[in-house]
Amino acid sequence: MNQRPRQGPVRTLPGLRATTIVALWLGIVTVLMIVGALGYVWLQKGWSFFDGLYMSVNVLATLGFGGDHALGRAGKVWTMVLSVMSVGVIFGTVGLMAQLLIEQAGSGRRRDRRMQKQIDRLQGHYIICGYGRVGSMVADELIGEGRDVVVVDIDQTSTVRAQEDGLLTVPGTATDDETLLQAGIVRARGLVTCVDSDPDNVFVVLTARALNPDLFIVGRAGSKEVLAKLQQAGADRAVSPYVMGGRRMAQLAIRPAVVDFIDSAMSTSTLDFSIEEIPVPADSRLVGMTVGRLRAHGIFTLAILKGAAAYRHAPLDDQLIESEDHLIVSGTSDSLRALDEV
Incomplete structure (x- = not known):
């Protein structure tokens, strides 16, 4: 199974809705303040727009009347209407935010469960x-x-x-x-x-x-x-x-071509040629095979690791491959992929 392809930043639906809810709440409050101010100007004779806006903000923010302006009957009724609307806005916003938090928590748990199922299959x-x-x-x-x-x-x-x-x-x-x-x-x-x-x-x-x-x-x-x-x-x-x-920088300064070649051979995306390590377990078809047979299929054995640190460099064609060996080989991508068919 290959790793799933990389993707851009993930923006979840709850994350988008949070921005929408905040913007909607600000919009509603702004409209209520303006409508409330215009209502006071229309109902209270002699009031300026600033007086109406002051009273509207006072009512929406504190749910009460703390101004120094005398209100008539119509103004008092309008104050009650604004108070009821402000209560509705507050409770509606709290309800939406609570729902949002619940959905975010649930979405996070579902995402974690899906991810854990993917990990369990690896x-x-x-x-x-x-x-x-x-x-x-x-x-x-x-x-x-x-x-x-x-x-x-x-x-x-x-x-x-x-x-x-x-x-x-x-x-x-x-x-x-x-x-x-x-x-x-x-x-x-x-x-x-x-x-x-x-x-x-x-x-x-x-x-x-x-x-x-x-x-x-x-x-x-x-x-x-x-x-x-x-x-x-x-x-x-x-x-x-x-x-x-530090070692790499020193090697680049001394033998840059060698370092560049090894980098290219180790990178599967640079050349159609690579260096690979092939472990040889006891049940491998490679056990008992000669290095020369691999060469005939376009696979060149650079070294064989036997034991902890016993390398055999450039083994001869009649060298037998044994159980628990580690082969350091080079070849094209196609020849290395066909190794199991050798």
């Missing part, structure tokens, strides 16, 4: 904890790769922004078991924690690893010292944006 998705600058960039990359993404963030502004970007969200703290379970951590393929606090990132890793021992976890570190702590907590990879940014 398999092999990625969870992003923290939707700040780093988290939003991670989401962009994952969606560009056609991956399903669920965002977990305790900040309402961040979750609303993620929803406006077309993402599924779970509001809450990522250090809470229930929040991660709602995000489908048991069925997820990977988790990226990039909240602002290093201690929180470490605790998220601990919590996620306990809930899903097979989950691939990437943790963000604000400093070099935290990198080791994240890996000790159970992160498969620990990344410092500052360290990585």
Whole structure:
């Protein structure tokens, strides 16, 4: 299942109605003040429009007569009429606003239920904890790769922004078991924690690893010292944006063409050529196959990862592919998609 396409900011019907109700209320009050003022001018001899407006505002605002103008019988009747109308406006507005609040609450609950049902259907998705600058960039990359993404963030502004970007969200703290379970951590393929606090990132890793021992976890570190702590907590990879940014800038200065080529190969939207990692489980059809057979189908094996960190670079054609290997391969999109048919 691909991530649903991004969409523009969502304006709900209740949100539009709130603006309409306020504008309508202001319009009615303005009309009542003007009509009330004209009524006093017509009924009370010698009154100016300002006198009538003063009395009209007094009646509509306080439901009483506190002016220093003597009223005749007709003026008193008109005051009672204005008072009744002002009461109607007040109660009508209160009723509409109460209905609006109820509808907003109900609409929010229905939206949350629909979103949770979508999350419950996901398999092999990625969870992003923290939707700040780093988290939003991670989401962009994952969606560009056609991956399903669920965002977990305790900040309402961040979750609303993620929803406006077309993402599924779970509001809450990522250090809470229930929040991660709602995000489908048991069925997820990977988790990226990039909240602002290093201690929180470490605790998220601990919590996620306990809930899903097979989950691939990437943790963000604000400093070099935290990198080791994240890996000790159970992160498969620990990344410092500052360290990585510094290394990348240095590599761009030294060998820009190499960096540009790798970037192009890693981006599925730039070239019809990419570099991919292919895990080989025990039941894979690739087990026992040679590297040369893959080459015959347009798939070039750049390296084979055996064990924790034992790479075999540029393996020969007679190299056998074994269970639990990880192949680093390159090829066109069509050849990589046809890998299962090899």
